[in-house]
Amino acid sequence: MPVETHRTFCRFCHANCAMIAEVEDGKVIRVKGDPDDPAYGGYTCLKGRELPDSHNAEHRLRHSLVRNEAGEFDETPMMEALGHVSGELRRIIDTYGPHSVAIFMGSGGYQNSSAMAASLSLAQAIGTRNFYTSVTLDQPAKVFTTTRYGKWMGGTNTFSEADVALLVGNNPLVSHYSPPGGVPPFSPSRRIRDRQAEGMKLIVADPRESDVAALADIYLPVKPGEDPALLAGMLNVIFEEELYDRNFVSAHVDGVEELQAAVAPFTPQVAADRAGVDKDQLVAAARMFANGSKGCAVTGTGPEMAGNGTLTEYLVTCLNTLCARFKQEGEKCAIPGVFTTPQAPKRAQVGPPMQMFGAPGMAKSRFRGLGQLLFEMPCNVLADEILTPGEGQIRALISVGGNPEVGFPNQLKMRRALDDLELFVQIDPWMSASAKRADVVLAPKQCLEREDITNLSEWWHEQPYARYTEAVVEAPGDVIDEYEMMWHIAKRLGVQLKLMGGPVPMDGHSPPPKELFLDLMTAGCLVKPSEVRKDARARDGAAVVYDDIHPVVEAADPAEQYRFDLNAGAMPAQLEKYGRDEARAAGYDFRLISRRSKHRFNSIGQPLAKLGRKVTTNPAYIHPEDMAAKGIKEGDVIEISSAHASIHGVAKPSDRVRRGLISMAHAFGDSEAGKHNVREVGGSTNRLTSDEVDYDPITGQALQSAIPVRIAAA
Numbered sequence: 001m002p003v004e005t006h007r008t009f010c011r012f013c014h015a016n017c018a019m020i021a022e023v024e025d026g027k028v029i030r031v032k033g034d035p036d037d038p039a040y041g042g043y044t045c046l047k048g049r050e051l052p053d054s055h056n057a058e059h060r061l062r063h064s065l066v067r068n069e070a071g072e073f074d075e076t077p078m079m080e081a082l083g084h085v086s087g088e089l090r091r092i093i094d095t096y097g098p099h100s101v102a103i104f105m106g107s108g109g110y111q112n113s114s115a116m117a118a119s120l121s122l123a124q125a126i127g128t129r130n131f132y133t134s135v136t137l138d139q140p141a142k143v144f145t146t147t148r149y150g151k152w153m154g155g156t157n158t159f160s161e162a163d164v165a166l167l168v169g170n171n172p173l174v175s176h177y178s179p180p181g182g183v184p185p186f187s188p189s190r191r192i193r194d195r196q197a198e199g200m201k202l203i204v205a206d207p208r209e210s211d212v213a214a215l216a217d218i219y220l221p222v223k224p225g226e227d228p229a230l231l232a233g234m235l236n237v238i239f240e241e242e243l244y245d246r247n248f249v250s251a252h253v254d255g256v257e258e259l260q261a262a263v264a265p266f267t268p269q270v271a272a273d274r275a276g277v278d279k280d281q282l283v284a285a286a287r288m289f290a291n292g293s294k295g296c297a298v299t300g301t302g303p304e305m306a307g308n309g310t311l312t313e314y315l316v317t318c319l320n321t322l323c324a325r326f327k328q329e330g331e332k333c334a335i336p337g338v339f340t341t342p343q344a345p346k347r348a349q350v351g352p353p354m355q356m357f358g359a360p361g362m363a364k365s366r367f368r369g370l371g372q373l374l375f376e377m378p379c380n381v382l383a384d385e386i387l388t389p390g391e392g393q394i395r396a397l398i399s400v401g402g403n404p405e406v407g408f409p410n411q412l413k414m415r416r417a418l419d420d421l422e423l424f425v426q427i428d429p430w431m432s433a434s435a436k437r438a439d440v441v442l443a444p445k446q447c448l449e450r451e452d453i454t455n456l457s458e459w460w461h462e463q464p465y466a467r468y469t470e471a472v473v474e475a476p477g478d479v480i481d482e483y484e485m486m487w488h489i490a491k492r493l494g495v496q497l498k499l500m501g502g503p504v505p506m507d508g509h510s511p512p513p514k515e516l517f518l519d520l521m522t523a524g525c526l527v528k529p530s531e532v533r534k535d536a537r538a539r540d541g542a543a544v545v546y547d548d549i550h551p552v553v554e555a556a557d558p559a560e561q562y563r564f565d566l567n568a569g570a571m572p573a574q575l576e577k578y579g580r581d582e583a584r585a586a587g588y589d590f591r592l593i594s595r596r597s598k599h600r601f602n603s604i605g606q607p608l609a610k611l612g613r614k615v616t617t618n619p620a621y622i623h624p625e626d627m628a629a630k631g632i633k634e635g636d637v638i639e640i641s642s643a644h645a646s647i648h649g650v651a652k653p654s655d656r657v658r659r660g661l662i663s664m665a666h667a668f669g670d671s672e673a674g675k676h677n678v679r680e681v682g683g684s685t686n687r688l689t690s691d692e693v694d695y696d697p698i699t700g701q702a703l704q705s706a707i708p709v710r711i712a713a714a
Contacts, residue, residue, distance in 0.1 A: 028472065045176065063076065095395075102128065105132070108428070112482050135376070244290065305705040314569075426438035449475035
């Protein structure tokens, strides 16, 4: 048969790169970048180009699995497996109440445009407070805490107009992730180089010389966990030299005096000494950032995971606010978001405050004083909520494309928790570490076998860019879409799913078409998915850019007078406390920092043949002089110990890692990794962490980078 070609987009990670899929005899045989796409221009990454292997691999799950009384898995028809899950959920809810059920949305689940809404809707229909997502594992501060200082309704400056950019622990060349205002994940290396050719200056702060740091005009090798010192020192320079936008600050910002007093002790020399950078470079970076007319400071997940996430995000917010890095009246708004709902007004003013945690009526956990963050509970408490008897104990967990065995802190404790559940359901195309511990494994469709929209990636698109892709191949075996799984479970439980646009039709024997589900999910957006689908079909499946409806930032509404408050939450006092704190964990002479891998997306990628062959282990990158001092040679297996546990790693020298550090990928490998098989499997750094100490008191995020460790030959 002739080879068919289909325009589609990748859903390996959040970037949603535009692709052309080649199909022969009903199978995807090759994918490549779409050179005609206006945003991506033919770009794809190593991971995305392995979609054919992901879809066609022999060990992919094509049928669901239910564990029998002997503890073995039986292949089970999907509807029978869903009936078993629903029956067990009904028993557990009737016995313990609705809060005994938890749902976790992991990185894999996010790659389906409808899975998040369907999973949250099921949790709300059941009446449980226990909905969790991977956001609270790696970046809760930037999502849940920065809005309390104020939010500019027109949005931030965009990268395409920036004349300066500050990336703090963000490596978009590999991770394909950056907050709005940072580098969009569409051929990021090319975009940076193009902007630099037009005069943009790039500042990168990172404990190791990452891929993007090699492109920087100023590279600041900050000590892990000491980003607040660096940022406070830069703010000190900006205040002392009056480099901030005084007109904007006077009109829109409160709490400036308190912030200025808090950063005063962080003189350039004091800040540079604590941060481990050159004083003159710190001063030059502050001047370079403040003297730019447009461009944002943004962070990656590493600084948030390094123990001072909320404080770091606060100080980045202060930099952007004092330097007025926002869209102004008459400009096109920053991120139009075709599918974003609800569409808030785009005005040149500070919006009304939005309390995303600690508000009256928000649920509280039984542990560590932590509570709900907007609509979700912090992952930090999930293991204890499972293991601890009493009212509200979780007895059933549905993991949607997550891998809690590997991705959560305090790995051995999470393993005990998973084993303690009366029902653990894992939705997964592979027998991941978590799937191996599940009672039921539900096999989902993969991305090229289903319809989807680009709602996940649109917070990076500076234009009203939208896609609706069709399924390009039939799914093999007995697999269905995640939203269909949630519908069938809800139907059997007798509960009603509701979305932004109203109730989901629950009559009949089958879920509503995905197009209808997506329309209900995005009610109030700029263009309905069904309309985008028609427009995409008319363009042979290509992206649609709705330039004619790109919102423009309007004038401020004089009836609404809100201001940024940089003193909210007494954050200047938190900076002062940080300045008085002594270094943690004396006796542990190394710090283990997290890194991203070109061959993985968190724990996703290892089952694929080509990606698995490229990196079989999780290398422990160490400075050559540190290796020599410890008598360690390249390729040696080493033991890495924290105050909580030990793992093994394979030593690899790198002079791009500053001395005193070990750099390893986060959420890598299998929980069964040990000295005997570390070269083939790779150790998981989450075994070294704890959810009970060194956690953020607001978000609960555990220390997962800058972990104090010691190393020795194994």
